[in-house]
Amino acid sequence: MTAQTLYQKLWAAHVVADLPGGEALLYIDRHIVHEVSSPQAFVSMRESGRKLRRPETHLGVADHAVPTRSPRADGVRHGTIEDAQAAAQIAELEANVRDFAVPYAELDGPEQGIVHVIGPESGFTLPGTTIVCGDSHTTTHGAFGALAFGIGASEQGTVMAAQALRQKPAKTMRIALEGQRHPLVFAKDIALAIIARIGADGAAGHAVEFTGEVVRAMSMAERMTLCNMMIEAGSRVGLVAPDAVTFAYLEGRRLAPKGENWTKAVAYWQTLASDEGAAYDRELVIDVAEIAPQVSWGTTPDQTLPVDAPLPDPAALPDGPAKRQAEKALAYMGLAAGQTMASVPITHAFIGSCTNGRIEDLRAAAGVAYGRKVAAGVKAIVVPGSAATRAAAEAEGLDKIFREAGFEWRLAGCSMCVAMNDDRLAVGERCASTSNRNFEGRQGPGGRTHLMSPAMAAAAAICGHIADVRSLGA
Ligand SMILES: CC(C)[C@H](C(=O)O)[C@@H](O)C(=O)O
Numbered sequence: 001m002t003a004q005t006l007y008q009k010l011w012a013a014h015v016v017a018d019l020p021g022g023e024a025l026l027y028i029d030r031h032i033v034h035e036v037s038s039p040q041a042f043v044s045m046r047e048s049g050r051k052l053r054r055p056e057t058h059l060g061v062a063d064h065a066v067p068t069r070s071p072r073a074d075g076v077r078h079g080t081i082e083d084a085q086a087a088a089q090i091a092e093l094e095a096n097v098r099d100f101a102v103p104y105a106e107l108d109g110p111e112q113g114i115v116h117v118i119g120p121e122s123g124f125t126l127p128g129t130t131i132v133c134g135d136s137h138t139t140t141h142g143a144f145g146a147l148a149f150g151i152g153a154s155e156q157g158t159v160m161a162a163q164a165l166r167q168k169p170a171k172t173m174r175i176a177l178e179g180q181r182h183p184l185v186f187a188k189d190i191a192l193a194i195i196a197r198i199g200a201d202g203a204a205g206h207a208v209e210f211t212g213e214v215v216r217a218m219s220m221a222e223r224m225t226l227c228n229m230m231i232e233a234g235s236r237v238g239l240v241a242p243d244a245v246t247f248a249y250l251e252g253r254r255l256a257p258k259g260e261n262w263t264k265a266v267a268y269w270q271t272l273a274s275d276e277g278a279a280y281d282r283e284l285v286i287d288v289a290e291i292a293p294q295v296s297w298g299t300t301p302d303q304t305l306p307v308d309a310p311l312p313d314p315a316a317l318p319d320g321p322a323k324r325q326a327e328k329a330l331a332y333m334g335l336a337a338g339q340t341m342a343s344v345p346i347t348h349a350f351i352g353s354c355t356n357g358r359i360e361d362l363r364a365a366a367g368v369a370y371g372r373k374v375a376a377g378v379k380a381i382v383v384p385g386s387a388a389t390r391a392a393a394e395a396e397g398l399d400k401i402f403r404e405a406g407f408e409w410r411l412a413g414c415s416m417c418v419a420m421n422d423d424r425l426a427v428g429e430r431c432a433s434t435s436n437r438n439f440e441g442r443q444g445p446g447g448r449t450h451l452m453s454p455a456m457a458a459a460a461a462i463c464g465h466i467a468d469v470r471s472l473g474a
């Protein structure tokens with residue numbers, strides 16, 4: 001038998017039927033549902049009088065529109081949401097999950113959080129499964145060796161009714177991470193550096209698998225950060241082969257298999273790693289020793305540089321789209337050619353999102369914040385990716401470190417990653433952000449976003465300007 005990649009194994013294990021034109025009907029094991037992208041699919045289910053084929057394989061949660069503050073001392077949000085649109089979106093999701101018998105992570109319950117954080121935390125995300133969600137950052141779940149990808153509204157309806165989807169196989173790309181990184185260089189820096197190198201569409205059409213000693217040594221949180229960011233390189237699928245780190249993370253989680261089923265599952269999951277000699281359509285080797293802390297300076301994720309590198313000079317570029325894009329980005333961001341990012345003053349720091357809202361991220365940020373103070377004039381918020389992450393952080397005392405330093409400690413949600421809730425920038429405000437997208441207006445109309453790691457965002461909050469966390473230390 002020819003050697004297969006992880007992606008090819010996952011694909012083959014889910015083909016229900018090969019279709020003409022190279023497509024296949026793929027069986028879908030799991031579907032996560034949030035309030036923003038799911039309404040249309042439920043409407044079509046209602047209109048056609050259908051029931052969900054396997055309601056227990058779906059999981060609902062409200063994350064994008066939810067406020068991350070509550071007027072109540074006990075933090076309860078239900079019934080307190082002032083924004084009428086947000087309240088309506090959440091009420092609609094709650095009616096849908098009730099009427100269609102979909103398991104739901106209650107807004108004020110212990111499992112609420114961002115779709116891509118709670119899937120793994122609850123053990124809903126498992127190796128060897130197909131996982132879809134009406135959300136582009138579904139790539140995150142590939143960190144477990146699951147075939148996970150974002151889908152559109154009509155596809156959500158298809159999965160609800162048929163538990164299957166028509167798909168065309170992607171090409172394969174391997175990114176091997178080798179070498180020794182600086183202790184203050186994180187998965188976020190590696191992902192941004194890769195995107196800067198290959199471009200915001202550099203992995204389009206490819207399922208990206210991360211391999212190499214650096215990935216093997218990474219926590220699940222860091223692997224998720226890498227896979228999460230691959231959509232920003234144009235890839236719908238990021239992957240890491242499951243290993244002992246994966247199994248240790250999952251064992252005992254609420255929805256993970258138990259007892260004999262666990263043993264059997266692990267035995268199967270161990271067969272998923274790409275075979276020796278498996279061929280990829282593209283290969284890239286990255287020496288992480290060469291990667292410095294990264295900061296995006298522009299309005300696409302590939303407009304990213306090491307924190308100490310001078311910004312490009314559009315005048316030096318030949319006439320064409322690249323020159324115009326650089327000019328436009330510098331103008332929108334209020335930056336000048338040749339300057340470095342370290343020293344650019346910020347108004348906001350945001351630590352959170354499905355890219356960097358996990359306990360490891362909060363620890364890294366707290367390590368920098370410990371014993372220091374947020375600079376005057378900076379609004380800094382820490383938004384755990386889930387209620388469980390928030391509780392774990394509080395058990396470790398991270399909330400105290402942040403509060404004492406002058407950060408706001410919030411309830412879980414997408415928050416300032418996306419301008420769909422109360423947390424947003426005003427025109428001209430500038431944010432050091434651990435999220436994943438920096439296009440014009442992403443964090444609020446006229447707002448300016450700089451993508452970076454949690455340690456870098458904490459350093460910026462403390463200094464009042466973007467700073468090299470290596471010179472500050474953790
Ligand atoms: C709202 C949702 C559909 C969207 C996505 O698909 O990713 C959001 O999560 C984002 O990050 O832009």
Ligand code: SF4
Nearest residue numbers: 137353354414417418
């Ligand atoms: S945290 Fe941001 S990127 Fe992630 S799902 Fe929410 S809006 Fe999308």
